[in-house]
Amino acid sequence: MNPLEALRLYRQKKLPGAFERKKVAHLTLRDVSNPIRPFFSNINPDDKLYVTVFRLLLHFLALRYIVSWKKHSAIIVAVIAGSVFLYSLTYSMLKGLEYSTLSRTLSLAVPHVKLEVSQKNYPKAVEIIKAEKEVEAYSPRIVCDALLVKDNLSKGVRLVGIYSELENRVADITRYIIKGSWNLSGDNCIVGAQLAKELDLQVGDNITVFLPSGASWSLRVKGIFETKIFELDSHLVYVGLEKLKERTSSSIKYSIALKLKNPNSAEELAEKLRKKDLVQFLGRNLQEIFLSYLK
Numbered sequence: 001m002n003p004l005e006a007l008r009l010y011r012q013k014k015l016p017g018a019f020e021r022k023k024v025a026h027l028t029l030r031d032v033s034n035p036i037r038p039f040f041s042n043i044n045p046d047d048k049l050y051v052t053v054f055r056l057l058l059h060f061l062a063l064r065y066i067v068s069w070k071k072h073s074a075i076i077v078a079v080i081a082g083s084v085f086l087y088s089l090t091y092s093m094l095k096g097l098e099y100s101t102l103s104r105t106l107s108l109a110v111p112h113v114k115l116e117v118s119q120k121n122y123p124k125a126v127e128i129i130k131a132e133k134e135v136e137a138y139s140p141r142i143v144c145d146a147l148l149v150k151d152n153l154s155k156g157v158r159l160v161g162i163y164s165e166l167e168n169r170v171a172d173i174t175r176y177i178i179k180g181s182w183n184l185s186g187d188n189c190i191v192g193a194q195l196a197k198e199l200d201l202q203v204g205d206n207i208t209v210f211l212p213s214g215a216s217w218s219l220r221v222k223g224i225f226e227t228k229i230f231e232l233d234s235h236l237v238y239v240g241l242e243k244l245k246e247r248t249s250s251s252i253k254y255s256i257a258l259k260l261k262n263p264n265s266a267e268e269l270a271e272k273l274r275k276k277d278l279v280q281f282l283g284r285n286l287q288e289i290f291l292s293y294l295k
Contacts, residue, residue: 111170111257112266115273122254129258134269137169137259142244142252146217147210148237153199157237159209161244170259173225173238179203180223184240189219192233193226209237215247 066073117125122140129138142161147154164184168174174182178193180203191201201207205221219239226233245252260266 112260112263113258113270113273115256115258116253117256118253122256125254125256128273129256132269132272134260134262134265135258136261137166139163139166139170139257139259140241141167141255141257142241142248143255144212144244144248144252146212146237148195148199148207149210150199150201150205150207155195155199156235157195157209158235159211159244160236160238161241162238163241167238167257170257176225176227177223178226180221183222184238186240187217187219187243188222188240190223190225190238191221192236193224194230194234195237196221196224198234211247213247213249217247 115125115129126138126140129135139162144159146157146159148157162184164182168182173190177190180190182190184190189207195201199207201221201224203221203224207219207221209217209219211217219237225238258269260269
């Protein structure tokens with residue numbers, strides 16, 4: 001009797017006699033080709049033949065579907081390809097936006113890592129920073145609030161005392177200069193474009209700033225920068241660090257900005273420095289850092 005016919009009759013319970021399907025632990029090629037296949041006594045996923053047959057079955061069903069439903073298959077492939085393309089495009093745009101934001105904001109206003117140390121501990125901090133391989137550049141800063149006055153106009157600003165060469169390695173500030181030059185020698189200063197607009201400042205103008213101690217300081221505008229970030233362009237005034245240090249108390253702290261080779265390692269490096277009792281502030285949330293910086 002034809003085995004297939006026998007199987008059909010068996011299923012219809014018309015075949016005389018009792019057929020008992022044997023139980024096996026592993027399939028053999030003979031079992032696979034037998035219409036009345038045996039039961040598994042237990043399914044063993046390590047059975048190579050079982051796995052191979054199962055994969056061949058999946059491939060067969062997939063191929064059969066693709067061939068018999070060509071239109072549907074083409075639509076599915078097109079939808080998947082389009083989805084992958086849109087995902088890749090969106091991901092690339094977001095990464096580009098992230099890089100642009102980080103390169104402009106992190107380091108210019110908010111460094112990858114910021115340390116606050118006293119003037120006494122500054123030399124020790126520099127030694128530790130130079131020993132860290134992750135640090136690409138560093139720049140000490142002295143920051144204080146002041147009142148800027150020009151003729152009958154005035155505004156509260158934030159003075160940032162820096163060493164020009166070191167600061168440019170961290171923030172590349174010279175690329176934002178739109179008027180004048182980057183020159184902080186003597187009593188020169190660099191102001192933001194929005195601040196210059198509000199107080200009608202031009203390169204070469206003389207201004208006066210009043211420090212928290214009550215002392216006044218006459219400055220000359222040597223350049224104007226524009227970052228397209230309103231908070232920076234409307235509040236920051238760069239001056240020479242040594243000149244600002246002469247006019248502030250000896251208890252003022254250095255704020256050392258660090259630029260890292262890999263910004264993603266900022267948290268790890270900060271934790272390492274924190275154990276040395278050097279790190280006073282590390283921000284991970286850009287909005288919180290911005291607000292903290294501009295208070």
